[in-house]
Amino acid sequence: MKALVLVAHGSRRKQSNEEVVELAIKLKQHxxxxxxxxxxxxxxxxxxxIPEGIQNCIDAGATQVTVxxxxxxxxxxxxxxxxxxxxxxxxxxxxxxIKIAQHLGASELMMDLLxxxxxxxx
Amino acid sequence: MKALVLVAHGSRRKQSNEEVVELAIKLKQHxxxxxxxxxxxxxxxxxxxIPEGIQNCIDAGATQVTVxxxxxxxxxxxxxxxxxxxxxxxxxxxxxxIKIAQHLGASELMMDLLxxxxxxxx
Numbered sequence: 001m002k003a004l005v006l007v008a009h010g011s012r013r014k015q016s017n018e019e020v021v022e023l024a025i026k027l028k029q030h031x032x033x034x035x036x037x038x039x040x041x042x043x044x045x046x047x048x049x050i051p052e053g054i055q056n057c058i059d060a061g062a063t064q065v066t067v068x069x070x071x072x073x074x075x076x077x078x079x080x081x082x083x084x085x086x087x088x089x090x091x092x093x094x095x096x097x098i099k100i101a102q103h104l105g106a107s108e109l110m111m112d113l114l115x116x117x118x119x120x121x122x
Numbered sequence: 123m124k125a126l127v128l129v130a131h132g133s134r135r136k137q138s139n140e141e142v143v144e145l146a147i148k149l150k151q152h153x154x155x156x157x158x159x160x161x162x163x164x165x166x167x168x169x170x171x172i173p174e175g176i177q178n179c180i181d182a183g184a185t186q187v188t189v190x191x192x193x194x195x196x197x198x199x200x201x202x203x204x205x206x207x208x209x210x211x212x213x214x215x216x217x218x219x220i221k222i223a224q225h226l227g228a229s230e231l232m233m234d235l236l237x238x239x240x241x242x243x244x
Contacts, residue, residue, distance in 0.1 A: 121221040
């Protein structure tokens with residue numbers, strides 16, 4: 001079984017964290033054939049943590065887990081902190097295949113998204 | 123003349139701010155026909171500020187300025203802080219047409235971006 005863990009920074013603002021959980025649910029609906037489950041995980045300030053989010057998937061039967069950083073910039077969080085958290089999960093689950101996908105900001109589709117967003121003004 | 127101001131949070135990490143400036147330059151290349159100029163602006167911790175970024179465009183001849191929030195979540199920054207900064211620029215430039223576009227996270231293309239990003243693993 002394949003799982004996706006959408007990883008966000010986490011916020012003191014409860015609503016921001018709920019937005020990420022809702023996005024994970026919506027993402028599951030959109031990639032039904034690709035992933036058997038989509039969970040959220042947070043680097044800081046909210047739960048589940050990244051290792052917990054990954055563990056939730058593995059406990060539910062996932063053998064392949066892809067961690068998707070919901071981050072725009074390739075800062076320390078993307079380059080160091082998320083890989084460190086993922087390594088914890090790998091150590092706990094040596095038989096599972098746990099990968100990190102490219103962070104959102106690196107996508108080739110970003111230009112289209114920016115140009116489209118700019119055209120929708122209030 | 124039409125201008126776009128790509129607004130990011132701003133970081134203590136110089137490289138993150140430079141990424142935003144580079145993204146603004148790249149965006150200009152991709153929307154050459156749509157906008158005559160694309161500048162960056164920062165809410166905090168980096169310059170130019172949002173009013174300065176808007177002013178740079180107006181001083182360079184822009185009569186229409188669209189502010190594009192490079193933010194994933196609809197938090198306080200998107201809902202309150204950026205509009206407050208934009209209102210400062212409006213007060214300073216009553217004849218200019220200054221609009222705020224939807225923030226990146228609200229885009230209908232976000233699902234595609236997430237699914238595509240998830241497929242590119244390290």
